[in-house]
Amino acid sequence: MTTQLDNMYRDLILDHYEHPRNCHELNHTDRTEEGFNPLCGDHVNIQFEQDGRTITDISVCTKGCAICTASGSIMSDILKGLSVDETKSMVENVKAFLTGDRDIDPADLPSSLQALSGVRKFPIRIKCALLPWTTAELALNKK
Amino acid sequence: MTTQLDNMYRDLILDHYEHPRNCHELNHTDRTEEGFNPLCGDHVNIQFEQDGRTITDISVCTKGCAICTASGSIMSDILKGLSVDETKSMVENVKAFLTGDRDIDPADLPSSLQALSGVRKFPIRIKCALLPWTTAELALNKK
Amino acid sequence: MLEGVQNDFPVLKNHPGLAYLDSAASTQKPSVVLDAMDHFYRFNYANIHRGVYSLSEQATASYEAARMRIARFIHAKSPENLVFTRNTTESINLVAATIGESMVREGDEIVVTIMEHHANFVPWQQLALKKGATLKVVGIDRETLELDMAELASAITDKTRFVCCTMASNVLGATPNVAEVTRLARKFGALTVFDAAQFVPHHPLDITSFEPDFLALSGHKMLGADGFGVLYGKSEHLASMPPFMTGGDMIENVTIEKTTYSQPPQKFEAGTPFIAGAISLHSAIDYLENIGLDRIQEHETELARLADEKLRAMGKVRLYRNANRIHNGILPFNVEGVHPHDVATILGDMDICVRAGHHCAQPLIHFMDEIAMIRASFYLYNTEEDVERLVAGIQKTLEVFHK
C-alpha cells in the first residue's frame, strides 16, 4: 500500500467515519438539501437551523464511504456558529483546496480539514469528499 | 487495365448500352414493375404483355449504368416468346450464373448472356446485372 | 486451468503485478484482436457499401464477414438478423424506440426482472411511463438469488407486450432459464428481449434452442473493441419495424417528399459504422472459440470458487451468492464495516482492479438492501496469483480499518 493511501485513511478520517458527528434532529429546520454521488451511491442529508444569517445548528447524515462520511462529519463541526456568508466562502475555499483549482494555504483552513488533504491524490475520490460541501452550498443558495 | 475489366466491357455489352433494345410502348400491359439499385441510382421499368401464360411482348426501359442497361436489353431479347414458367426458371438460372450460387453450365444459357459473365469478377457490380432479372421476377410473381 | 493465455494480452504483459478483476465491466484485448484492427487500418481501410474500388470492397467484405461470423456464433438463421450498434445499451434502446414505441399502448404491461442492468430496465421503464403502461418487476428468490420463476409466470398476462430479461446478471452472475422465460412469454404472445451482454463472453449460445425475439450483446465484454455491439432480431420484426435513426446508408430512395428504406439490417445502420469494431469482434470470437468457451468457463469458475472460499474463511467478508453455483466468474461481496468504495480504493492502490458501486443495477442492489457492492470478476486471463492478490488486498483493508 502506498503512503498516499495511508495519508487518505488517517485515523482522524476513520474516527469520523466510525463515529460521525452531528447527525441529529434539529429544533427547527430552516434549510435542507440532499446530495447523491452516483459513483459510490453516497447519500447525504443536510439540515440547517438558523438565527437570522447565522447557522445555529446543523445536522449532517451520511450513508456513504469513509471519505464522504468523514468529510460531512468534519464539515458539521466546522460550520456550526458561522454566518451564512462565512459558510459560503468556507465552502468555496474547501472546494478549491480539495480540487487544487486555486492555491489555498492549508494554514487558512480549520486544521481538521487537513486530514482530508490525502484525497487530492485520488482524483476519483475527490467527489466523495466534496459531496457534503456542495450539498451545503446548494442548501444555502436556496431561496 | 486488367483483362477482367476488358472482359466486362465487351463490345456486345457496350452495343446494348448504347442501343438498348425493346424500350417501347406495348399494346396492352399485363404486368409492370420498377426496380431500383440505390448503389448507382439504376432504375429499370419492365412491362409485360401476355397471352395467357405466354409473354407476347416486353418493354424494358433502363436509366442506369452500362452493365444494368445491357443486362436489361439482353434480357428483353431473351424473354420474348417464353412462357411465364420458362421465364421464371430462366431468371433463376441467370441469377445462379451471375452470383455463382449454383454451378450453371453456360452452354445451357442463351449465348448473349455469356457477354455478362465478366461481371462475376466484380462482385459489387453483380447487382447491376441482376436488377432487370429480379425486377422481372417480381413482376411475374405479382398476383 | 488455462495456461499461458496471459501472454496473449499486452495489457497484462505491460503491467506485471496487475490483478485485473473487472472483466465484467470490460475485458482486455488479446493481441490478435488488436492486430486485426490495426491491419485493417494499415492495409484495407475505406468506407463501406458504396465504393467500387478494391479497398472499399475489401472493407465491405470484412464488415459483412463479421456479420456472418457473429451469426454463426449465436446460431442465427441469417446474418441479416444482426444489426450492428454501439453496444448492448443501444441495441435495447433501438428495440424500445421502434417496435416498443409502436406496440405498447396505454394499459399494456411490460415485464422486466429486478436483476436487469439499467440498460434493460430504464428504456422499458421510460417507455411504460410514456405510454401509460405498467412496468412489472419480477423479483429474485432471496435464498437462491435466482430469478423467481413462479413470480414471472404470474406476472405475464395477455396484456404483456414485452418480457425483458437478462441472460446473466452482471451482479450475481445468475443465469435465468431463458427457454422457460420464452415459453411463458410466448403463451401470451409477448415478445422477448434478452440481454446477453454477460452471457456470451462465457457460454456457447444457440438461439435456436429458445428463439428469442430480440437479443443484445456488446463486443467489449468479450475481447472485442469498445464501441461495437449487436442486436439480433427475428426477421419478421426487423422487416416491419420502423427505422431507429435515419440518414445515409439506410435509405433506398430519398425525394423531397418522402424516403423509402433499405432492407434490414441496413435499415437500422444509419451513417458510417465502426467497421474496425466489427472486425475486432470477428477476431475475438475466433480467439474465444479456439480456446473453447467451456474451458474458459471452467477456468474462471475454478478461480472464483477459490476466491470465494478464501474470502469466506476471513470471517469479515459477506459474499452474495448461491452457495451451489458460481456463474460467469462473478463474485459480489462486501467487507463488514467498510464501504465498498473504500475497499476498491485500497485494492486499486495495490493494483487490484475490482468494481464497487451499484453496477448499473440499482433496483437489484436496493432489493438486496445494500447501497453498493464490490464485484470481482474473473476471466480467461486471470490466475491463482490474482486470487492471492485479492485476498491480500482484503486483508490489508481490514488492517487499515482496524477490523
Place this chain on the structure above:
Amino acid sequence: MLEGVQNDFPVLKNHPGLAYLDSAASTQKPSVVLDAMDHFYRFNYANIHRGVYSLSEQATASYEAARMRIARFIHAKSPENLVFTRNTTESINLVAATIGESMVREGDEIVVTIMEHHANFVPWQQLALKKGATLKVVGIDRETLELDMAELASAITDKTRFVCCTMASNVLGATPNVAEVTRLARKFGALTVFDAAQFVPHHPLDITSFEPDFLALSGHKMLGADGFGVLYGKSEHLASMPPFMTGGDMIENVTIEKTTYSQPPQKFEAGTPFIAGAISLHSAIDYLENIGLDRIQEHETELARLADEKLRAMGKVRLYRNANRIHNGILPFNVEGVHPHDVATILGDMDICVRAGHHCAQPLIHFMDEIAMIRASFYLYNTEEDVERLVAGIQKTLEVFHK
C-alpha cells in the same frame, strides 16, 4: 504543397500506386493516430467513469482529455457542450429525436437546404411528417452552385423551429455563409443545426463567430477512427433536452418507479462508449493542427484545381462547380455518355479510388437533373501524381467506351 505527409499514412505506403481520392467519404489514418489507439489498448485499457483503479482512471482521463481537446478545436465554451456519438448521423438524429421531438408541433416549419447530406435531411423530413409540420427545402443558385441566400431568407418565418444547414456540401464543396444563416434563423427564434462533417477536416472552426445551437461532426472524415462522432450543443439546450437513449452511465438514480439523469454530456452517453475513438480524434486533431489546416486547404485546393483544369481540357468531362471556387478539395464531374458507375469501376480497376453515385444527397443530385455523379476528393496526403492517375483513368474510360 505539402511534402512527405504520405509517409505518415500506412495505407499509402502499403499500396504503392494507389490514388486514394475518396477522402470525403472517409479519410485514411496516420500512424500517430493508429499508434495512439493501439497504445491505449496495450497499456491503459479499461472501462471508464466508475472504476477506482488506476487503469480506469487513466482511461477516463484520456476520454475526457479528448473532450477538452475537441472543445478547444472548435472553440466551444466548455467540454460539457460536447456529446460523443457514433457519427454525424447519430448526432443529428439525437437532436431531432429529443429537442426536435419536443419542440416541433403541427403547422410548424423546418427549413433545410437542397444541399444536405441525407443525414441532415431525412431526420428532419421524417420529423416533419410525423408532426404534421412543413419541410421547406431551400435551393441553390444554378449558376454559382451556392446556397440561395435570398430563398433562405424568405423561407424562414416565425413558424420556423429549426434551420438545418450543411457547412460544406459533400457533393459540391460549397460552404454557405453560416453567420448569415444563423442571423436569419435567430431573427425568428429558430434553432440552427449545422452539419460540419465536411467542413472541419479542412477549415479552422471558431463557433463563437456564429454561435450555432447544434453542430455535428464525424471523426473518420478527419483522420480519426470510424465509429466516433461529436455533437456540439448549447448548454441551455443540453440541460433541458430529454435523453436520447437510456441505460448505464447516464443515470443519477434509478428506482423501480422512476429515473433521474446525470448532467450533460453524460446524460446523452448511455452505455460503454468508444473510448479509443475519442483518443483517436484527439490525436488526429493534434496532427492536423500541427500541419495546419490552412496549409492543408491550400494543398488540396491546388490539386483539385489542377485536376479540374486537366479534366476540362479533355472536352468530354462535365465538371459541376462554380468556376471561381473549389472547396474542400472536392471535384464532382461526369464523363459524357458514360454512366458514373462505369467510370468508377474502370478507375477502381486502375487503383484510382473515387466515389460514384448520389453521395447520400439524392435531393441535390435530382435538383441538378442528374442520376449520379463521380466525386474525386483530395486531401493532405494526395499528390500531383494522383492527379495524373485520375486523368489517365478518365482517358482510359473514354477509350473503353469508344468516345
